[in-house]
Amino acid sequence: MSGPGRRPRWSLSLRLRVALASGLATVVVVALVGILASVLLTREQTERLDRSLVPGSPAVLGSFASTRADLAVTLRAPDGTVRRVSGPELPLSPVGVPTSVDVGGVAYRIRTAPGPAPGVLVTVGATEDDTRARVAERQRLVTGLGIVAVLLAAGLGWVFAGRAVRPMRRLTEQAATLDRDPVDDPPVVRADGSRESEELADALTGMLARLHAEQERSTASLHAARDFAAAARHELRTPLTAMRTDLEVLAAHPDLPERDAVLADVLRAQGRVEATLTALGHLAAGDLPDTADAGDVGVADLLRLAAEDARRAHPTLEVAVDAPAGEVAESVRGSSEGLRMALANAVVNAVRHGRATTVRLGAHAGPDGGVVLTVDDDGTGLPAAEREAVLGRFVRGSTAGAPGSGLGLALVAQQAARHGGRVHLEDASGGGLRVSLALGPDRAG
């Protein structure tokens, strides 16, 4: 389980952290309880000792004979002189108040009370050793129980934390094996068992789905780009093959009678290469996101310019512009250059592949309120089954006439898409093909 970028881990595991935390929490609780218990115990023991410091009966006091052995008693005369002492002599303390004193290095608890005779004071004392020993013994017991409790808490923390982090472990295992086998569907990670882990799993699944979609998109566009490049190479190679063969024929036969015909062929092939390159350039430009080129384009101006382009490019072609039919917006937002180029390609398509002699340019109101530009021709038309396919790049219809780049209608479709619309091919009223370039309704201005 070592890989590049995997650094040594010094952090504690979550499980150990939980165990330590529960141990630590128990230490605090046990310490508080222990201290409280110790204080209460000491107070209780001292009170018990104090209660025992009651002078015996006067008779007993008088005789001293049966005085409890563990009690020290000092009897003082009213003048303060010590009359009798049993055990060490105890100092005088305020009457009735138990006091701790130090007598010859031993801690005593003493209490002074009025004696049997008026004026006589009796001071009774007992060593605190026993009391302290008892308290210490209790403290040891509490401490021992505390340690056991702490260890138990830490151990149980370890056990329960193991269960609690199990979803995280599962999550980690799933994440580690995600990229092992590529799948077609976005991967789903599950970590049921705790809310946090479920939320994390959901977040991960969401992220993976987004990454997956992104990856699919870029893979698809990469494939498309590769296919396109291959198709473009193929398209250029065909006229170049004809050109090269022709040029080699010319080189090998300087006095060829059909020289002019060969030269015409070379020029035609060269024209094909040029047209394909131009179309490729337009396609590449049209694939770029729109920038400054988007402006208001007058529909009437656009049709007039496109008609002029068509007459210039095809001198023998009859070009008519229909007056806009119905309620057509006066202008559209978009690229004037792009729309002119699209219309020019539709005209080229009519002439080259439909062998049309007349084209009509028009503008109509679309069903959704957008502008529809149309190019009608009187050519041979196109079988209905091919009308969708010929909009693709490098696709030619079965009725295609002179060799073309296979990109003309693809360029029209691209411009339509660029303007939020689409291209539709149908039968023209005059018998040929109608190319309808529907612009998005939001483009009408």
Place this chain on the structure above:
Amino acid sequence: MNEPSAELLVVDDDADVRGSLERGLRLSGFAVRSAEDGPGALRAVHERVPDAVVLDLGLPGMDGVAVVTALRAMDHDVPVCVLSARDTVDDRVVGLEAGADDYMVKPFALPELVARLRALLRRGARPAPAAEPALGEVITVGPLRIDLARRLTTVGERSVDLTKREYELLVVLARNAEVVLTRERLLELVWGYDFATDTNVVDVFAGYLRRKLEAGGTPRLVHTVRGVGFVLREGG
């Protein structure tokens, strides 16, 4: 100019390429017919079998590979040179694997095509000299056994189905077992190309032979000698 009246069939869907090739080949001394698609090509062969076929791979509908496959299935042995407008290896592979004899990538030099066609035509009718059988002759190299009279190839117990060009290459290599043959020598012996030509057709066919001979897990027999050529021998 051994066979100035040899008849070629040029098959290409592009009118410009077809026209240029027709003219160029005609001016190089061939009689040329042409077809613009696969069915047209098969019809033309059916009418009169040409001496060689120049065939574009990228035909609409029935493509070049299908045409070669159909020609070979009908037992037509005419040399076929395929033209490909794509430079990926796959296309070459399928065209030649189906039984074509050579390929050229568009655009190509016309003199080169003419030279190769003439060489293939010279070979056309008869097998390569090295492959001409003596009566009942059998070549054996390790598990490989070639029965020249019956034109049967077996590796161990397994019979191997080879196209004409693959068979001729294998026979040349087997007759010269343990001898390293250069690509140039193989081009000359198998294809009749006795001129300098830039092609990796030998490598492509050597690859086919390996695949077919090793299909049953047989250890490699056709070895590449880096920078030199190929040799057939048992073991490394």
